[in-house]
Amino acid sequence: MHETGAELDKQFDPQACESRWYRQWEARGYFAPQGAGAPYCIMLPPPNVTGTLHMGHAFQDTLMDTLTRYHRMAGDRTLWQPGTDHAGIATQMVVERQLEAGGQSRHDLGRANFVQRVWQWRAESGGTIVRQMRRLGASCDWSRERFTLDEPLSRAVTEVFVRLYEEGLIYRGKRLVNWDPVLRTAVSDLEVLSEEEDGFLWHLRYPLADGSGHLVVATTRPETLLGDAAVAVHPEDERYCHLIGRQVKLPLTGREIPIIADDYVDPAFGTGCVKITPAHDFNDYAVGQRHHLPLINVFTEDAHLNDNAPADYRGLDRFEVRQRIVADLEAQGLLEKIAPHKLMVPRGDRSKAVIEPYLTDQWYVKIQPLAEPAIRAVEDGRIRFVPENWSKTYFDWMHRIEDWCISRQLWWGHQIPAWYGPDGQVFVARHEDEAQARAAAHYGTPVPLERDHDVLDTWFSSALWPFTTLGWPEDTPELRTFYPTSVLVTGFDIIFFWVARMIMMGLKFTGEVPFREVYIHGLVRDAEGQKMSKSKGNVLDPIDLIDGIELESLVQKRTSNMMNPQAAGKIEKATRKEFPDGIPAFGADALRFTFASLATQGRDIKFDLNRIEGYRNFCNKLWNASRYVLMQLPAGEDVNAGAAELSLVDRWIISRLQETEATVREAFDGYRFSDAANALYQFIWGDYCDWYIELTKPVLTGDFSPELQRGARRTLVRVLEASLRLLHPIMPFITEEIWQKVAGPAGKQGDTIMLAPYPMPDATRIDRDAAAETEWLMACVRAVRTIRGEMDIAPGRPLDLLLQGGGELDRARVERHRPWLERLARLQSITWLAPDAAPPPAALELVGELKLMVPLAGLIDVGAEQARIDKEVNRVQADLARVEGKLANPSFVDRAPAEIVAKERAKAEELRQALEELTAQRQRLQALA
Structure with missing residues (x-):
């Protein structure tokens, strides 16, 4: 394949070579494990099949590919195992929206046809992100690409479920979950985004049952009043101690509920009285369990009021009911006041709907027996976190871990392998024939069975990723060779949801940890340190950075899906200002090098286009140097x-x-x-x-x-x-x-x-003497160049160099390296002065004890140079005064964002240093006047 003696093109064109080389690498099978070296394996965190490559993916993939290529060249038998996640909620939403556009719903198709339709979408559109990974240069072994719903992986998921159920580690129970009333499914904590919003605190009067007065309860959710089971006060709150054990009449319902004492109550919040709604609040649920309170669910799956609510409210949406209840309470004289209040509102990251704590039957993993071995694996060093401080985060969560809700009310995913008999008896089995056999044995005769409609949380199958992708439960050569894997590269935000669960499942089903090390990287932020988000308009697309994008296309991309015209207008204006010419093509190599250069352990990175431009220049520098070298052969x-x-x-x-x-x-x-x-x-x-x-x-x-x-x-x-x-x-x-x-x-x-083999250092070829002498030579050249720069002497003008001082070694070095000094420093003469000779007016630099002087007579107009420096001093002083004035203003320092204040302080320091350098130059010129 070598092109011996061939020249490089005059300019490096990344677009001309990237796709060509990637196709050759993949076609020739270079990404597959090679040779008989030590096994090295990285698992690609499976991106959602609906996804596209964003900056976080590109950053993470660059680090994984760098490790993969390094170990492959170092002789290790290297596997980067790729694959994608079926992304239950996200994928189902994509296809449902397509159906809605055509006036259909998934229920019109039925489950089997809908699932077939999703598979069709996956075949046509589900490979975007892996194609984009190829553009970045990811050297995964694509011949082994896996999908979490592939038949072998699906069988493994079923096997795990059945074994855990048979050991009593999976059970079905009625518990509170995060419920998305738009998607009508439970969602994980990771799929809930809580942001501060403006709301209200309603102060409601709950009459005492004996008519002797009332309690005032403060709540942010009056609509849940209909499900209240108690009013709680702090046991040491002197205002209410005498009421503990008595009853209040729950407004609008006719029910009486008790006044209870619990340490959960904060006496300083609101009125110190808290309504307890165990079926609609996670904290209230815990209080209800301690006090054996009833669980009264008043919502339907789509957050409308159900038959447990009074007739006047049934069938209404929860927020409409809120308005009705407030109005009815006010009419009955039971509304004390309404106060503005900021609160954290949980919303589904897919639907944007307000998440409802909802009481429903779900499947759970009993987690404590799995967590204890996983904690020990990190404690005894079988798994190491890098940086190590993330192990503390891991331990903190693992010691507080709760049972894991693994069921989701979707059609796309791994359908739970459980069948129900006519009386509700459950039969968990690997397939329907096995379930039928168990049912027949139980009932004494064959009976009709109905399969559980729910699917498993996608994190369940992802937790098995390190060993199921290698062929488990079969004893495959790949499993024996590459498991445990070498390192997991991931972000800190999924330590709980994925990393910990992989450790638990890996230990449970293989007896080994799933990976030896966990490298936790930071998040990619914009140049100002802000999180990249579409609403802020600061998102960068890695493919745009590789291939470039014109301004109009960039504006369209950033504003196309924005519902708020005013916000879209602001983002368009900011985009046109920041990228007046669009984004040029930087190429994959420059992007990758930028990511690597910013990847300091554990810290978020600030992505600045100036950096990637600098590394594109680095590519050009390497290209031009290589052309020169080839031309010398x-x-x-x-x-x-x-x-x-x-x-x-x-x-x-x-x-x-x-x-x-x-x-x-x-x-x-x-x-x-x-x-x-x-x-x-x-x-x-x-x-x-x-x-x-x-x-x-x-x-x-x-x-x-x-x-x-x-x-x-x-x-x-x-x-x-x-x-x-x-x-x-x-x-x-x-x-x-x-x-x-x-x-x-x-x-x-x-x-x-x-x-090709990765370079191995040879200590015998380290030459300290050559290094010292070459450093001396370069220091001399730098000294002359410094004089040129400070005195504003043209780079190509030949100079006379005067030398004085130094020792015999300096004299010997000057003679040995005279050709190099003359050429690199552009000298026309080198003259030694006697130690006691008075040099002419000259600019001076020192290299050790050796004085290097350039006579300035005839080289510069001293007066003109002084005038130029004086003008520059005035400009810098004015800028410094302006910045220092800002920093001296308490209003600016106290109110401006911390990063803006820090930037102004850094600017002030730069200006002070510039002033010092100009003053030194002025003093040197003064000596020549």
Whole structure:
């Protein structure tokens, strides 16, 4: 596959190579486990089949792919196991909306036809996110792609359910759940979003049953009054102690309910009297259990009032009933007052409906027996969290864990393997024939059975992901090889809902932990640190960053689904201001490197387009350097043949390469992606491109021996080739494109950089002496360049350099490296002054004890330069005064967002430093006047 001797195009075009290389990698089977090395396995957290790639996915997938490519190149037998989740609620909603658009409902189709319709949608539209992952470069073994509703995985889910039921760890019970009245199903805590909203606190009078007065109860939900079972006060609240045990008349119902004492009540909130509605509030449910109160459910599945409510309210929506009840209480003189009140309102993340605590029959996992082994697995180190502090979060939740509601009132998903006899007797079985056999044995004769209509929570099948994707319950080669997996890469927000449950289920059904390490990464935020959301209009699409997007298309994308025209207008205005020319194409490599460079352990990342633009420039820098290197290789000559001599700078860059290899390997092994990225950037851009390539030019173009020139060419191409392999896990596309041209000249074999060995540092090639001397040489060049910059001398103008001081080593080094100093510092002469000689007016820089001076006579107009600096000083002083005035204003500091205040303080510090530098330049010029 190598194109030995071929040149690179003048410019790097990511769109021209990314899709081409990805197709070749996948077609040639490079993503499958290779060789006989140690097993290394990562499980892709299965994205929803309805999903599209967002910035969080792209960030996480970049980290997983970087680890996968690194371990594959390091010789491990590496598997990145992909797949998608059937996403019960989300997927069912997508298809139901399609049906609604055609005037149908799922009930018109019936369950079997509706499920078939969802499968059809999945086949046509359900692969978007995996196609987008390919655009990012994800090297999953797609030949092993799994879906949580695949037949083998479905059988495994049923097997787990049946075994847990037979052990008494799954049961059916009537409990409170989060209920979505629009979707008409229970939902998990993760699917409930609570945000602060403006509401009211209604103060209601509950008359004492004996007519001696009343209690005032404060509530945010008057509609649940009809289900009240008690009024609670704090046992030590002196205002109400004498009433404990007495009865009140529940308004509008005619029922009498007791006054009870419970520590749950906060005497300082409201009136200190709390209505207790055990069937419609989670805290009230707990109080009701302690005091043996009745559970009175007054709602239907769609949050209308049921037959337990008085006749006047039955069939009405809960919020209409709220208005009716308030009006009726006011008419009866039982409304004390209404006060504005901010409260947290739970809404379904899919339907946006207010979630209702609802009493219903559901299936549960008895969790405590599963939690205890999972706690021990982290305590004894079989599983390690990175960063370690997340283990505390894990322990905190695991020690407070409650039984898990696993049933959902949907049609799309794993239907619960339970059948009911005519009298309600339940038969849990692996399939209907097994259920029929058990029913016949129970009743003594075959009877008709009805299957449970509910499906399992999608987190149930996801909890089995690490072992079911590898073939469990069968004893497959993949299961024996790759389980336990190596690391789980995930966000902190699903430690409870997914990570902990995988640990519990993995230990229960395999006897082993599902993974050895859990790497927890932060969230991707915008450049200001704000959470990305459609309502804020600050969402970035990773595919747009890769391929680019025109302004009008970007505006359309950000505003198309917004219901509020005013909000849409604000987002359109902000988008046009921020992206007047749209978003340019940065390519996948630049995006990936940006993510890696920002991935500091455990912290949220602020994604700034300036960073990705900088790393696109990094791609161009690497491309242009590679073109230059290839152009230095004589046509038809093998630079690896023949005698070669390594110069000082050759030995230095080889030494730096060994150090960088060690740093990058250590960083990847420790999940310090930002350290790896920064080390690669500093070495490739700084050491190799900016310095080493320039340091080789005097050898390649000067009067040096063929052996030294061959050594320079050999080192140029070999270090470049190793650098490409070092960089490949983060930047796969550009490295493959260049490596195909470079590998042959570097003496490397193989069809792809993906399977080339990852560079291993060789400590014997670290040359401290060469490093010290080269650092001295670079310091001298930097010193002259600093003088040019500070004195505003044209970069190409030849300079006279005066040297004074230093020691014999400095003198020897100057003579050895005179060609490099003259070329890189653009010098026309180098002159040593006697130690006691008075130098002419000159700009001075020090390298150790060595003085480097550039005489300025005739180079600059001192007066004009002073005037320029004075003008700049005035501008900086004015800016500083303005910023300091802001910071001195208590109103600004107290009221402005903390990040704005911090930004102003940073700006003030930058201006102070700029003023110091200008003052120093002015003083140096003063000496020349």
